[in-house]
Amino acid sequence: MKPLALCLSALATALFLASLSVGPAHIGALDGLSALILGGDGPEPLVMREIRLPRALLGVMIGASLGISGAALQGYLRNPLAEPGLIGVSGSAALGAVLAIHTGLAAVTTLALPVAALAGAGSGVLLILLLAGPRGGSITLILAGIAISALAAALTSLVLNLSPNPYAASEIVFWMMGSLADRSMTHVWLAAPLMLAGGVALLTLGRGLDALTLGEDAAEAMGLRLARLRLTLVLGTAAMVGAAVAVAGAIGFVGLVVPHLLRPLVGARPSRLLWASGLGGAAMVLAADIAVRLVLPERDLKLGVLTAIVGAPLFLHLIYKTRGGQT
Amino acid sequence: MTLLSLRDLSVRLRGRSILTDVTLDVEAGEFIGLIGPNGAGKTTLMRAALGLLPHEGTSSLAVLPPAARGRAAAWMPQARDIAWPVTVETLVALGRTPHVSGWQGMGPQDRAHVDAALETMGLEHLRHRTATRLSGGEQAMALIARALAQQTPLLMADEPIAGLDPANQIATMQVFARLAGEGRAVIASLHDLGLAARHCTRLILLGEGGLAADGPPAEVLTPENLARIFHVSAHYATTPQGPVFQPLEVIR
Numbered sequence: 001m002k003p004l005a006l007c008l009s010a011l012a013t014a015l016f017l018a019s020l021s022v023g024p025a026h027i028g029a030l031d032g033l034s035a036l037i038l039g040g041d042g043p044e045p046l047v048m049r050e051i052r053l054p055r056a057l058l059g060v061m062i063g064a065s066l067g068i069s070g071a072a073l074q075g076y077l078r079n080p081l082a083e084p085g086l087i088g089v090s091g092s093a094a095l096g097a098v099l100a101i102h103t104g105l106a107a108v109t110t111l112a113l114p115v116a117a118l119a120g121a122g123s124g125v126l127l128i129l130l131l132a133g134p135r136g137g138s139i140t141l142i143l144a145g146i147a148i149s150a151l152a153a154a155l156t157s158l159v160l161n162l163s164p165n166p167y168a169a170s171e172i173v174f175w176m177m178g179s180l181a182d183r184s185m186t187h188v189w190l191a192a193p194l195m196l197a198g199g200v201a202l203l204t205l206g207r208g209l210d211a212l213t214l215g216e217d218a219a220e221a222m223g224l225r226l227a228r229l230r231l232t233l234v235l236g237t238a239a240m241v242g243a244a245v246a247v248a249g250a251i252g253f254v255g256l257v258v259p260h261l262l263r264p265l266v267g268a269r270p271s272r273l274l275w276a277s278g279l280g281g282a283a284m285v286l287a288a289d290i291a292v293r294l295v296l297p298e299r300d301l302k303l304g305v306l307t308a309i310v311g312a313p314l315f316l317h318l319i320y321k322t323r324g325g326q327t
Numbered sequence: 328m329t330l331l332s333l334r335d336l337s338v339r340l341r342g343r344s345i346l347t348d349v350t351l352d353v354e355a356g357e358f359i360g361l362i363g364p365n366g367a368g369k370t371t372l373m374r375a376a377l378g379l380l381p382h383e384g385t386s387s388l389a390v391l392p393p394a395a396r397g398r399a400a401a402w403m404p405q406a407r408d409i410a411w412p413v414t415v416e417t418l419v420a421l422g423r424t425p426h427v428s429g430w431q432g433m434g435p436q437d438r439a440h441v442d443a444a445l446e447t448m449g450l451e452h453l454r455h456r457t458a459t460r461l462s463g464g465e466q467a468m469a470l471i472a473r474a475l476a477q478q479t480p481l482l483m484a485d486e487p488i489a490g491l492d493p494a495n496q497i498a499t500m501q502v503f504a505r506l507a508g509e510g511r512a513v514i515a516s517l518h519d520l521g522l523a524a525r526h527c528t529r530l531i532l533l534g535e536g537g538l539a540a541d542g543p544p545a546e547v548l549t550p551e552n553l554a555r556i557f558h559v560s561a562h563y564a565t566t567p568q569g570p571v572f573q574p575l576e577v578i579r
Contacts (some may be wrong), residue, residue, distance in 0.1 A: 078411070207427070214473065223396060
């Protein structure tokens with residue numbers, strides 16, 4: 001497994017450096033890096049440190065969050081179709097953000113929107129823990145997640161429905177498409193602790209998720225504390241995904257496709273898939289964020305739109321391949 | 328040495344009484360066949376004994392902390408779940424879960440136990456194959472090997488030989504009998520009373536909401552017990568090749 005870890009790390013590092021070198025301000029890659037590290041006078045250090053570095057950092061953090069939480073949810077539910085949005089946290093975080101835009105709070109301070117989104121994510125988690133209970137099975141968790149997602153989506157539509165003018169509505173719609181443009185280090189510092197805590201929590205689940213390969217009964221008989229694993233999973237996923245949605249909006253398909261792509265390369269073991277999907281997700285979001293800046297630089301192509309456009313056909317291809325393997 | 332002791336174990340599920348006041352001890356060296364008609368509570372008894380079901384009364388395993396229980400008893404459920412396309416070796420190695428702590432990986436001793444379990448079940452040639460692509464019977468053998476790799480004093484298996492070919496059925500029963508001979512104990516729920524009569528040292532017959540009979544095969548598989556619990560008649564004979572048991576007719 002060492003070569004895979006090296007390959008994915010090298011890929012993510014290369015894309016991180018590439019992300020730092022792409023942008024409307026034409027700064028050479030080496031000049032940019034030296035300005036980033038050494039500082040100095042002129043606009044280059046400012047562009048590098050205040051615009052490109054947060055964007056690249058957020059790409060890594062959000063990609064890793066979506067990848068790890070997607071892999072963890074698929075492992076727990078033993079279903080390759082699970083994705084981080086399944087437990088309703090993305091939907092409720094988006095609702096919080098939409099409310100902040102609608103009420104005009106988002107225009108007052110930069111932090112209002114992500115904080116409102118985090119509050120939304122927090123209420124979503126509380127609701128899912130109440131609904132799914134401490135001992136419920138995986139089906140209860142899925143159903144509770146679907147119910148919360150549906151409720152959040154309905155309320156988001158209601159806010160759009162009631163929006164006072166088309167500009168407010170279009171601002172909400174564009175925000176929901178997901179983007180890393182114009183984010184600052186403030187966003188990085190807001191998301192980093194949550195994502196770090198969530199990531200550490202989810203990475204400790206590896207052995208339990210491996211044991212779940214044999215089913216809940218056998219895993220529990222091998223000493224797995226199922227209720228604790230589920231609580232850790234829900235809280236960890238909520239912290240990572242809630243923070244990701246709060247700073248970047250909804251970025252779909254990464255948490256679904258990346259674990260799918262990497263599963264054969266890690267021998268299908270859920271524990272190894274966790275970190276592999278973290279690295280793979282970081283690489284995928286960085287690549288997509290570079291692409292939105294290169295494909296249509298003047299039209300502000302949204303990151304979430306691109307990941308869906310690339311992710312959906314990729315997923316179709318995977319389904320096609322799976323179908324071939326079954327017959 | 329007593330490996331499992333149940334005292335007045337009762338299970339009610341959804342307001343319906345499944346088992347009432349089951350009291351029994353399992354000693355090292357026993358290979359116990361858990362028999363009874365469909366719905367008699369064989370699975371329920373084993374799951375409650377492991378503490379996987381809410382129950383009244385006491386089970387010496389259910390009161391252990393989860394990790395200690397994982398080192399005291401291995402459990403092979405009837406549902407043959409293999410969620411991901413892992414190799415047979417990886418699958419069997421999952422049995423080492425209760426013995427590997429913290430972040431450390433498997434040590435040489437763990438690998439030796441995995442190799443031994445694969446060899447015992449005759450699965451070495453399938454070691455690197457993907458478990459989900461094996462036949463149902465081969466998957467069952469791999470899951471038995473997984474339970475063996477757990478290296479616990481007590482092994483509980485729910486219909487382990489269902490769906491195996493005759494050679495694998497007999498081989499599996501012999502593996503269990505050998506484990507008992509080495510001073511461990513096995514409890515397996517079985518529907519093949521012929522194999523149970525030949526290989527088990529003790530049979531526990533469940534029926535009528537509790538323990539209907541408990542003892543050596545010849546004392547449990549009596550015409551009265553068979554008529555009362557299974558509603559069948561049977562031929563039971565002790566031959567030079569060992570005990571032979573064949574159910575004959577349904578009695579209504």
